[in-house]
Amino acid sequence: MSPRPGATRTRTPRRPVVLLVALVAALVLDLAASGCVSLPRSGSVHSSGVVDAAESDTLVDYTPPGPTPKVDRVPLVDGFLTSMTATPLTTYVARQFLTAASSRTWAPQRGTVVYDSEQLVSTRQGVDLRLRGVVELDGRGSWLGDPTSGRGHDYRLHLVRERGQWRIANPPDRLLIPRTHFDTQYQQALLYFFDQAAQVLVPEPVYVPRGRQTPTLLVTALLKGPEPALRDVERTFVPAGARLDGISVPVSGTGTVEVPLSPDVLDLGSRRLEMLFAQLAWTLRQVPGVRRLRVTVAGTPVDLAGGREDLPVDAWSRYDPAVAYASTDLFGLREGRVVSVGEGHERRVSGPFGVLRLGVRSIAVDLLAQRVAGVSADGHEVLEADRDGVPGRPPTPDDVRTLYRGADLLRPSYDLYGQLWLVDRTTAGAQLSVVRSGRARPVTAPGITGADVLGFVLSRDGTRLVAQVRRHGHQRLVISRVRRDGQGQVEGLTPARALPVAGASGALRDMAWRTPASLAVLLRPSGSTSQVVVVTVDGSVTAPLSSDLAPLRVRGRRVVSAPVPVTHLWVQATGPGGDPGGRLFGFSRRGDWQPSSIEPGLVSPVFVG
Secondary structure (H helix, E strand, C coil): CCCCCCCEEEECCCCCHHHHHHHHHHCCECCCCCCCECCCCCCCCCCCCCCCHHHHHHCCCECCCCCCCCCCHHHHHHHHHHHCCCECCCCCCHHHHECHHHHHHCCHHHEEEEECEEEEEECCCEEEEEEECCEEEECCCCEEECCCCCCCEEEEEEEEEECCEEEECCCCCCEEEEHHHHHHHEEEEEEEEEECCCCCEEEEEEEEECCCCHHHHHHHHHHCCCCHHHCCCEECCCCCCCCECCCCCCECCCCEEEEEECHHHHHCCHHHHHHHHHHHHHHHCCCCCCCEEEEEECCEECCECCCECEEECCCCHHHCCCCCCCCCCEEEEECCEEEEEECCEEEECCCHHHHCCCCEEEEEECCCCCEEEEEECCCCEEEEEECCCCCCCCCCHHHCEEEEECCCECCCEECCCCCEEEEEEECCEEEEEEEECCEEEEECCCCCCCCEEEEEEECCCCCEEEEEEEECCEEEEEEEEEEECCCCCEEEECCCEEECCCCCCCEEEEEEEEECCEEEEEEEEECCEEEEEEEECCCCCEEECCCCCCCECCCEEEEECCCCCCCCCEEEECCHHHCCCCCEEEECCCCCEEECCCCCCCEEEECCC
16 A cells, blocks of 8 residues: 655665665775775775775675565665665666666766765555755866755656556656765766876765775766766866777776777877876776786777886876876075075075075975075065075075065965966955066956955966965865966966865864865864864865874974875964974874974975975
8 A cells, every 4th residue: 555645754864774884984084196095984094995896896796676565655766776786886786676668767877976975755545755955066076066055855766567566767867865875985086187288187085885886986086078067177088989888897807907999099190199198097006906908999909109008007107186297395484585495404505595695584496406495574575585596606695586576475386387376465455477488468267356365385297276265264275277378378267166164163274185086174272282184175075184193283384285295284373472494293104293303493494296
């Protein structure tokens, strides 16, 4: 007998028992070079990677049952929801709950809705499905957050009888999965595209299910190309119309991943083909055990120049989004002069900034460590000089260029094209400029221009700008994407969107890049304690460096980090009387804070960029 109209069933999502063994393994974050992360609500940051075929036995396969004979409407919809938790991911069973017509047209690949709780309400026409606590992924797996602003989704499902059985006639064109399933069965990985000038790879976070199908899903998402809104930020070398020529991307026992593609790739020249291989290699090298890449068309390997049928997946390091050639030294001001710290030694740099007292309060160093820029003590000027000065004679003040005059300039930043980014805090709000070939050109950044900006950082790949903005006494982070032409010249920025620091407490103090796709954010929970959390660029994850890490009991002033594994992460304390050159405390391999061997007194410590 059917439930009467208005009868309800409410539940928080249950988990099949056979999947619980995956719970502990799932709550991990990889914030190292691979950038793969899962989505814990709390917990430690641990090194990990995308689970591949060799490790898939830790994830138990689960095939949910199809509809039983004479099942009523509410239990049918309940079974439909459960069917979408199949592992490995498949919609074969889910389609059995649909009418013949809707089964053919249902398109769950258009996106994913993750929900905390559900309510099923029987009505005269069918069942009302109410999902609360939702977040969404788009068709690529990109994080969209909660587009409903907390309202959740209400779906009015129309049920009809087919051959005497209830079936759903209008399923939502989304995959609907409970949060518990998402947390244990999905992980964050990165798709790699190129910047507009094709000089560096750009990571884009996506979420994909764990297990044997991970390589296939990553390649499928990569072949879709950049999101339409980012077409003038990044580019792909996947030819239009290219698709997987098969049902999977297999990984051999020796670690060779084979990507079977349609014949479209045979029309690419050698340069474009190399770039395509670079995108595939960086995307698939996240899968543990993958060592080599082979691309095939109709079963025949596609050769790169030199007749190589397959190559190591790390063969394209020159396109590293962290910029492989960038200096790894730390720079700062000591007694008014610029010094570098590397391999345990501190020394003054050559050139005007290392010899002369130029009276600057903050500095930036270009990626090659060949140019230094500094903001004057009053914040009114930006000075620049070559690190080596003029060969054959001592540096003089005439070797220093004045690039810009303004009101109150923040610490600048260099991009990989040698352009210097400036933010001037004027009485009308922040004004953004980019200096190219010695000439400053204003650039409008919607949501940042005119705001009360306290600091900013530019990603090494040059496609993301994150700013610390204050409004009505509250601070928050916003992120904008950088639009460039084919020569790397800045054309504009996309409207800034909020970058949430979810679940963390304390005043925002500073930020620095931790990986190419995440930031280390310094918080001050109290006047005498500091904490660093890691925030991914899509806003989906905020996590402490370690759940066991006690707050640093100093008044943190700066966080100092770079997006490469070989660099340290430090917090600089405010010195006595507000001294900007307080002691540095480093995050150690043991997972605690230790005083750095660098002598106190280093002002404006910074890595290149």
